[in-house]
Amino acid sequence: MISQATSSPVPNLFLPSPFQVTGVRRETSDTITLRLRPPDGQVFSFQPGQFNMLYLFGIGEVPISISGVHPRTHDLEHTVRAVGYVTRALARLRRGDVVGVRGPFGHGWPLEEVRGRDILILAGGIGLAPLRPALQYLLAHRPDYEQIVLLCGARTPADLLYQPELERWRGRLDLQVFVTVDRGDELWRGHIGVVTTLLPLVERFLDMRRAVVLMCGPEVMLRVAVRELEDRGVPAEQIFLSLERNMKCAVGFCGHCQFGPAFICRDGPVFPLPRVRSLLEIREL
Ligand SMILES: Cc1cc2nc3c(=O)[nH]c(=O)nc-3n(C[C@H](O)[C@H](O)[C@H](O)COP(=O)(O)OP(=O)(O)OC[C@H]3O[C@@H](n4cnc5c(N)ncnc54)[C@H](O)[C@@H]3O)c2cc1C
Ligand code: FES
Known part of the structure; x- marks a missing residue:
């Protein structure tokens, strides 16, 4: 469910929940969209711009933005470009496979605040x-x-x-x-x-x-x-x-995504420009 209200993350933010792959759509030669269903018919609320950590057992975990919700089933969509070890494994998933999901994390786009604007x-x-x-x-x-x-x-x-x-x-x-x-x-x-x-x-x-x-x-x-x-x-x-940096915990503990006073995972990934102007000058490590 797309909401602008406070999100309701899974209770333990370090424990992935098993989501079932209900569909895989090829977007381009290196990019797919995964459709994921929460366990036990849970309703998953998120704000546009937030991301989940997608975990494959024995392979690893990566941050991936929530790219939409299926209009009929309300399954979550994540669009993944296969660039490395984990994303290539995600791109090989098939219907019926299971992915660990933690989230949603971070702050999304300020859509409520900008009502009435161009x-x-x-x-x-x-x-x-x-x-x-x-x-x-x-x-x-x-x-x-x-x-x-x-x-x-x-x-x-x-x-x-x-x-x-x-x-x-x-x-x-x-x-x-x-x-x-x-x-x-x-x-x-x-x-x-x-x-x-x-x-x-x-x-x-x-x-x-x-x-x-x-x-x-x-x-x-x-x-x-x-x-x-x-x-x-x-x-x-x-x-x-919306900024991208390498992430591990996604909840502001490990410091992996920290630049100056900002944690991209917790304070972002969406920022107003004045807060991140100096970060923009620092290239991805
Ligand atoms: C908040 C957030 C949201 C994100 N949302 C999405 C999303 O919606 N869809 C998506 O596909 N990715 C998204 N990413 C990027 C994604 O997390 C990385 O591509 C992923 O972590 C790479 O892991 P890997 O194990 O596949 O690659 P690795 O094996 O770690 O890296 C392999 C190679 O790929 C390069 N690489 C790593 N990341 C990228 C990148 N982003 N683009 C190009 N080359 C890269 C590395 O430099 C390295 O050379 C997001 C990242 C963040 C922080
Ligand atoms: S990923 Fe651990 S502090 Fe952001």
Whole structure:
């Protein structure tokens, strides 16, 4: 269940609960979406932007954003890009397998607080995963917000996530969607360039000085986007970013994700720009 109320995590935050894989959808050549069902018909509430720790026995545990809820079954969705040991094993799961789940963790997007505002969503690559439930929430509460614009970038057309849903979003009259790829192919007729090259197209839909920006993507994209958004007049406190760092405990104990006074797992992963401007300059360790 997508909520903006206080989340209700499993009682022991260190003990994974066994969730059953009820479906696996291939998104791109290296990315899948897992559908996971909580044990004993439990209802799992979360805020868009929060993440779970997914655990495979004998292999390891990784933080993965909650990327949505199945509309009929309410199973949780997690979109995983296979980049290493654990994520490759997650990408090999099949229906009926079991995954350990701890969570939900962290603070999500401030969707309640920004009611009545223009919303600009900027997603690069797998960064669309934590933004997808935010957009689903905004669309479910559409009258509460002014203009909503989604800017979405991927390396190639084949790397675009959630393609059927992206088409449905593009068909809506109450949502502006702009998609770009770094490199096109012979069939691509759309925009080419990094996602920030879409920003000039946005200004006729939004008052940038009043817009609230939600963004997630590679850190190089975040750095460039912050600079360009501020150049266009978006105040820093209206820019929210989701950050990724290596994690272990996910509850602010181990210090693995600590940078200065901030624990990414506990205080983030979504932060207002003024709190993390200096962290953005530090590359992933
Ligand atoms: C809060 C949070 C939310 C996240 N949400 C998602 C999500 O929704 N979907 C998702 O796929 N991932 C997500 N990640 C990233 C994911 O946790 C890492 O990709 C994962 O931990 C890598 O573990 P591994 O064992 O597969 O790779 P490792 O074996 O540890 O690493 C193998 C190689 O992959 C590289 N690598 C590690 N992480 C990444 C990365 N993120 N991108 C590219 N290369 C990488 C390493 O540098 C290394 O070279 C999230 C991370 C955080 C902190
Ligand atoms: S992962 Fe342990 S403190 Fe954040």
